[in-house]
Amino acid sequence: MxxxxxxxxxxxxxxxxxxxxxxxxxxxxxxxxxxxxxxxxxxxxxxxxxxxxxxxxxxxxxxxxxxxxxxxxxxxxxxxNSTETTDPEEEDLRSLNINSEIRTDEDKIKTWTNILANWEKVKKNKRIKLLSKKGIPSKLRGEVWGKVIGNNLYITPQLYGILQSKFAQQERDESTLNIPADIRRNLSSFQSAQREKPLFQTLQEILEAFIAYRPDTGYVQGMAYLASILVIYLDDYKSFECLANIIFKSEILRTFYSFDLPGMQSYYRVFEHYMKKYVPTVYDHFDEIGITPDLYLLEWVYTLFSRCFSVEIVSRVWDSYLFEGDAYIFKVGIGILISLEKELQGDMNGIISIILNTAGYFDDASKLFRYVDRLNISLFKINKLRDTLRVSRLSIQ
The missing domain is CATH 1.10.287 (Helix Hairpins)
Structure with missing residues (x-):
């Protein structure tokens, strides 16, 4: 020891x-x-x-x-292996009345209001991460997300305005011209958001500012879905700030958005490893008929599951993703396959149709989250597997 x-x-x-x-x-x-x-x-x-x-x-x-x-x-x-029973962090939570049992929506709002008021003191406590799995109240979600995501990029409202002006002066490439069509494709799901100006215009300005901010990354289709979720709970500037910081903090998003093919392949192999472990019947069937992770995991990562579920369920997924990080993408992906195990035994076209349009299968996501919470997948294990599988592949070659 x-x-x-x-x-x-x-x-x-x-x-x-x-x-x-x-x-x-x-x-x-x-x-x-x-x-x-x-x-x-x-x-x-x-x-x-x-x-x-x-x-x-x-x-x-x-x-x-x-x-x-x-x-x-x-x-x-x-x-x-320790006999010590007192956890100072848990004592802090109890003193703030955050460790009490949550029974009603009112209790949940009070608890998260208390968490926000004492954020710097409790933000690293694992109890907060566990509470996020039960869902963050909608009225506080934007503020909590902003705290969790942070602003390590030091983006300011002034910079946001400059980037919008810069985009207006630069030439458009083919991917940029796709933005309006991409926004229209997913707009109908988010029209319930109350906004002072049209949602279409808001999303376009956010995405254009991101292109001006990160020309090395540019625009990738799934970004419109991420921005659409953020603007439900945050104002225009804060949505841009959070979008840029989410992409910057996430290694898997950076890998996929930059089309790093070797990196993407390493994530696909890790996902297949967990398929074999947790849902072998689906893995075997997919392997038999030629369905590979690039046919569905690519979209799940690009959109952070924004096309898979209703807005409320997507928001619940993000509640935990923002606290847990990239490992949660693997957990939710495997959770979907476990939940739909029986439905995913047909032909290739039928399976692809189901797996890319899962919303109708998850009116109640409680079963999905139960599966997800049982999965023993961490970022450390993912990165270790990526290294192991990469070495294994090189030795075969």
Missing amino acids: DDFIEELIQTKMKIAESEDKSLAKSKQLKEITEKLTANSSEIEEIQTENESLLQTIAKLIEEKNTLRTQFEEKLEIIKK
């Missing part, structure tokens, strides 16, 4: 070192963002520096997240 604790301490030190590097780069990013705001005439030159820095920070965040997940898993092992 002493060796294990020493290893845990070393991991913690590596996390601290990675955080220091990230902090230093983040300070540079803040300075560059301030330059962008103050010197809009020099935006092209400054933005090149900005893109390079974003890539460096993204790698540091990936390293830090992997180390943190590894640390938390080791810490859980120590806790299980």
